[in-house]
Amino acid sequence: MEERLQKVLAAAGVASRREAEEYITAGRVKVNGKVVKELGTKVGPNAFITVDGHPVHRERKTYLLFYKPRGVVTTMKDPEGRKSIADFVKDIPQRVYPVGRLDYNTEGLLLLTNDGELAQAMTHPSHEVNKTYEVTVPGIVPQDKLDLLRIGVKLEDGMTAPALVNLLGYDYDKNLTRFTVTIHEGRNRQVRRMCDYIGFPVRYLRRVMMGPLTLTGLRRGDCRELFNEEIEELRAACGLKRDPEKKPAAESKPEKKAKPAGEGKPKRTAVAKPEGRKPARPRFKPEEKPAKRAEDGKPKRIKKV
Ligand code: URA
Numbered sequence: 001m002e003e004r005l006q007k008v009l010a011a012a013g014v015a016s017r018r019e020a021e022e023y024i025t026a027g028r029v030k031v032n033g034k035v036v037k038e039l040g041t042k043v044g045p046n047a048f049i050t051v052d053g054h055p056v057h058r059e060r061k062t063y064l065l066f067y068k069p070r071g072v073v074t075t076m077k078d079p080e081g082r083k084s085i086a087d088f089v090k091d092i093p094q095r096v097y098p099v100g101r102l103d104y105n106t107e108g109l110l111l112l113t114n115d116g117e118l119a120q121a122m123t124h125p126s127h128e129v130n131k132t133y134e135v136t137v138p139g140i141v142p143q144d145k146l147d148l149l150r151i152g153v154k155l156e157d158g159m160t161a162p163a164l165v166n167l168l169g170y171d172y173d174k175n176l177t178r179f180t181v182t183i184h185e186g187r188n189r190q191v192r193r194m195c196d197y198i199g200f201p202v203r204y205l206r207r208v209m210m211g212p213l214t215l216t217g218l219r220r221g222d223c224r225e226l227f228n229e230e231i232e233e234l235r236a237a238c239g240l241k242r243d244p245e246k247k248p249a250a251e252s253k254p255e256k257k258a259k260p261a262g263e264g265k266p267k268r269t270a271v272a273k274p275e276g277r278k279p280a281r282p283r284f285k286p287e288e289k290p291a292k293r294a295e296d297g298k299p300k301r302i303k304k305v
Pocket of ligand 1: 101102103104106188189190191192193205
């Protein structure tokens with residue numbers, strides 16, 4: 001199937017669609033050895049494309065949901081030799097990369113993909129998707145401190161947008177308070193800094209939800225491909241149109257939710273557990289349940305101020 005050149009470049013992770021258009025009009029892109037400056041030029045699946053003389057590798061779009069454990073860096077390689085994401089996706093032939101990041105000591109949900117367009121849309125400030133974190137801090141957190149997070153706090157890089165905060169419970173034995181924070185911004189160490197601001201430094205941090213995606217069914221270090229429906233929900237959550245290559249939901253949706261992105265069953269990766277293992281149950285104790293979702297099953301978008 002022929003596709004527009006800028007779309008092929010974006011899908012290959014070379015640049016966003018708009019940047020790809022700029023590359024094309026600037027004469028930096030060649031198709032089968034010829035400079036193509038016309039936007040909208042369509043190319044077939046076997047066209048040999050270069051940008052600034054570098055070949056563009058066209059891969060199947062891949063979307064992996066990864067449960068990053070603590071003590072793993074959110075890069076594909078670490079110069080200091082620490083464990084990185086690459087250690088968990090060794091069997092994946094596509095060059096996926098993480099969308100956003102989690103601190104070394106934060107665990108939880110990460111999306112890995114080679115879809116440059118989706119990655120860019122998800123991290124763009126104008127439509128960043130909601131991210132929910134489960135936070136554990138020492139001591140009893142008074143409501144007025146949680147209210148500060150709800151209103152927004154002043155960090156060195158500016159006020160934070162209002163956050164959704166849900167108190168999960170207090171553990172008397174361990175003297176720990178647990179709550180969830182839902183934000184749509186993606187500033188560096190934001191949740192930790194917000195908690196520092198209210199005087200309750202984070203003891204434990206885990207991302208449990210990102211847009212429509214949750215950790216349910218994954219154990220630390222597990223990875224699975226997204227279902228087509230999840231990809232479409234994610235595209236919608238960050239303002240992208242339905243992918244025309246994907247069948248409409250009604251057609252692609254199986255009786256039970258079982259169809260993955262691409263063919264066959266969702267694959268687990270290098271860290272796949274032996275066949276027949278039951279999928280992990282969500283690991284929340286009743287008092288640790290993540291923030292209640294809205295009735296439609298999705299966290300509400302928090303309005304920016
Ligand atoms: N906020 C943080 O403080 N750390 C993370 O890893 C993610 C969000």
